[in-house]
Amino acid sequence: MDAMAEIRQTFFQECDEQLAELEMGLLAIDDGDRDPETVNAVFRAVHSIKGGAGAFGLDDLVSFAHVFETALDHLRAGRLAPAPELLKTMLRAADALADLVSAARDESGVEPSRIAALAAELRALDPARPAGEGVADEDDSFAFSPVPMDESMFDDLDPDAAARETEFAIRFRPHRDLYAKANETALLLRELAGLGEMSVTCDRSGLPLLSELDPEGGYLTWIISLRTGAGEGAIRDVFEFVDGDCDLDIAASGEGLGRGGDDLAFNDEDSRGDLDIAALIGQMQASVEAELARVAETQTAPARPDGEPRLDLAAKPDHAKPEQGGASIRVDLDRVDRLINLVGELVINQAMLAQQVPEAGLSRANGVATGLSELEQLTREIQDSVMAIRAQPVKSVFQRMPRLVREVAALTGKSVRLVTEGEHTEVDKTVIERIADPLTHMIRNAIDHGLERPEARVAAGKPEEGVVRLLALHRSGRIVIEVSDDGAGIDRARVKALAAGKGLIAADAPLSDEEVDNLIFLPGFSTASTVSDISGRGVGMDVVRRSIQALGGRISIQSRPGQGSTFILSLPLTLAVLDGMVVTAGGQTLVVPLTAIIETLQPKIADVHGFGGGARVIAIREEFTPLIDVGRELGYRDDDADAVAGVSILVESESGARFALLVDAILGQRQVVIKSLEANYQHVPGIAAATILGDGRVALILDVDVVVASSRADVQSLDHLLATAG
């Protein structure tokens, strides 16, 4: 990747972080957070995006961010009250900004009219702007450049307001703390420029030698002369946020045109503006960057052949606030995956060695054996630590949900509050990426189908605002994610009628409440009587269920009439390893994923029945379940194995139907490292992946659903039996 593309990528990564911060901040303000730091954080986020976008020439993004920033500035300065209506607009603006960012990233377009409408709405917020004034004259062409000050900042000048003006001489010396609190002098000065005609000079006499310069210190003094109709109070207002973090002297030099305050000692030569501020700041940036580069150099590992890993020291003066997570590095994912592979091999090798100890005639008390068991512990620890590198908090997915909730709530006309918990719960990055879609779908469902209409809620004695709760937690080596609503719960009579109407069940099938609830996972089932825009185009919970199962997870429902429904996802923490049952079938060792297994049992001769065409069924607690001979199904042998000599494993397929897999023997349960078959070969039907067992042999991991489906295709006569078994 060339350097520019890499920087661009970093910019978009940072944009995502800023957008998240923006949204979080706005939501916090909406919830009544009045901490000025929150408003500042929101402002900073938009400002940083604008800055970066300017550097990449993303004009649409810059101009919208600018308008947004201006509106936020009014909020920050207290000229706008944080009313719910205002925050709604701002949240929509945040969504639009996010769209613009993704459009810029994918080089696609965003509907310009929507952005323009929002921009107009934001401009209309300006308390200083008389109603009815056109919006076209705003300086949309505002361009951000790395120089913090340029003429365009002072374009807001109103030439007509010259009537009765006072000339003020202002001396403004920011302290280190001002910068540390992420304020920026350029913004203050720009705001000041909005008050009238202004000229600014920089007094750099306080600058120490470069060797003594603290890169984060405050050394510059700004000498401002301002002609304005507004009073001193208005000027003080501008600096309200930095009060105490700077020296501020304001002196009115009377009516008239005289420059400079007599009572302020500033150098008239300098005040002519001949000082090249841009060059000076450029100089300082260069020296700061050189210093940072040196720091980065000494902290990075000696070999950086292609510069991929970078210390996340990225000089972000806007983020002087200490990050609570401590130092972090960005590392190429391939490197982490390679490490994970190597550790996987280490674990296998260690297991092979351990197996050979007794074979070599050494006793358990032997030094080699005890050394090996210590090695085993160490390798397990290394494996856990390496897996932890790929783990990320689910926050990144949860963060997308507030916007979704807003949109769906607006579409359905329902009032919804989203509550999230446990967003710092960590899980493998791939799992996070792949649960986003199912979660989106489930939250849509919860709002669209789960929550009642506001009138119905009020009639049921509930608050008008519905609550959707999103929760993540770790439970026994897995991550559990719950999506719950406080709606009406599943209408079981209706679900049953619908399922019967679609021929999914017999109309008079005796089903427990739990079984009825699980009907919504059947393919082709959709509870909405009309297909709505929001949830369901005939694809429904069955797709959610399948994608969760593809991740080695399970999904279940708890629903109570009148009180709401909870969907519970249970997912593995990583996709690199899998809990499996090691079995033999047809002389081969196979691994059956534990997630598919319900129970194992020893078939009795009386329970196994032939069922036409060579098919067999087994009676498990009075229920006839198809018996699938795994060895024969995979072609390891031609004849059916003796059912009584083997063990049967009761599994549940993705459609919820139960099958009994007949295997020769169960060798045990263990965690296996998943290896791809496709890497060097190709996909094999019935096989999900491969793994390497302790003896160094490759064992295949069974794809239960495919084996079941292919046995189904083999034996057509079983079809109606399967329908009732389901």
Next chain:
Amino acid sequence: MTAEHVNQGRRKTDPQRARELIAFRIGAQEFCVDIMSVPEIRGWTPATALPQSPSFVRGVVNLRGAVLPIVDLSARLGFSPTDPTARHVIIVAQIGNQSVGLLVDAVSDILSVTDNLLQPTPDVASEMAKIFVKGVIAIESRMISLIALDHVLPGAEREAA
């Protein structure tokens, strides 16, 4: 493999344009592949059979943590399937970005030959010859067929068809 053969092979070639080939035996016939596509040679270890695979795919083995498919080259070329013993050899070959193990009877030689020694495949019109043999090399009184690896795996065969 004998040193004599290697030396004879080298003496006959133009050192400037030489390429090195690994020669191996399947039954009574000799074949060779380009040494550049062979990262390693290892002894036979029992393979895990793959379901629903062509008969010439013996299964998969563990190659330092990677899953390596084993192709019985004898069966692949249309001869009788090999009954592998510990004396049989697996030539690990790189085909594109995949690694494949080729099960052969024994490795016989490393040849250094120039292109002018490579003769077109004799027009015996056998299916096997057309698909797998790029040409033949005559050294001493031996005839060694140069194998094109591209079509060894079943997937590649389908694409070629």
